[in-house]
Amino acid sequence: MLRFLFDEQQAVSNQLKPAYEVIDRFGQLIKAQLAEINDGxxxxxxxxxxxxxxAKGLRAALDELEQSHYVAQKLHSTISAKTLQEMSSEERISYDRYVYFDKNGFIRVFSLLDKLGTFLNEMLHLQTERVxxxxxxxxxxxxxxxxQVHMVLTNPLNESKEKYKESVKRLRKRRNTEIHYMNSEMQDDYIRSQRLYGDEYELHNLPLENLQQQVMDLQEGLTMATEALQLVFAYGCQLVNKKQL
Known part of the structure; x- marks a missing residue:
């Protein structure tokens, strides 16, 4: 969808294809069930x-997350300056766009996961809302x-969560800062100004936040979300085929 910004053809990431396939298969199985249910x-x-x-909403959410990460990654590759002051006007535009799509990306990681949590809760009748x-x-x-329920699904989901927990922890901190306190990149500036220079130092002279780390964290957030979707919908397909859903 957003690859046109770089004069590229619309394409599906190879990372996403297995998740799309299993979500689509689940959707087809549910459609077949719908055709067999009486109107009453x-x-x-x-x-x-x-x-x-x-299922359709989660598929779309995955695409939107991947697109945000793709654009942020591409824009990151155009930024070489170490401070805002060193940037040309064109590089500053790229940086501002990077901040926008990176921010959009890390917010979407948790939006997608929370939608998946709601879906899981409904599909497996977990009644988490009581807790x-x-x-x-x-x-x-x-x-x-x-x-200790649905352990065939619970264990690999937990393994995936543990594998990416440090990146997701950093993403969560940035998301919480963005939503509840101040712009996450502004908080980075504030912390560095206190640690390095004190209140009087101009923010334009501060070194940029670790953009490489941010891009890697967002990639891992995307990977964890993709793995979770594959696992959940593959399990959902099994439940439908066994007539347990």
Whole structure:
């Protein structure tokens, strides 16, 4: 969708293809179920339609996240200055655009995961809302571990979470700062000004935040989200085929 910004043809990332395939397969199985349900079975129809719509929404959310990361990564490669003061006017535009798409990306990581948590909670009848009314994907996963349910799915989801936990921790901190306090890049500036120079030093002279680390963290957030989607929808397909969903 956004590759046109670099005069590139629209393309599907190879990283995303397996996730797309299993989400689409799940959607097809649910459609087949819908065709077999009588109009009088309203509760069953409602559930299946929710599954179908949720699958489409999660597929779209993955695409949007990947696009944001792709643009941020491309823009990052055009930035060589070490401070804002060193930047040419063109490089400053690239940097501002990088900040926008990076920020869009790390917010979307948690938006996608929380949608997936809601889907998981509904599909597996976990009732996580009884433990915590406003829950996240990580709450759902913790609830699954605590209850020792669906361990064939719970274990690999937890392994994936642990594999990327340091990157996701940094992304979460930036997301929380952005939403609840101040622009995350501004907080980086503030912290560095206190640590390095004191209050009187001009922010334009501060070294930039670690853009390479940010790009790598966003890549790992995308990878974890992709792995989680593959695992969840593959498990969903198994449940449908066994007539357990």
């Amino acid at each position: 079975e309203q509760e069953q129809l409602k559930k299946r339609r929710m599954y179908e719509i949720s 915590k009314p406003h829950f996240s994907y990580f709450t759902v996963l913790r609830h699954m571990r605590h209850k």
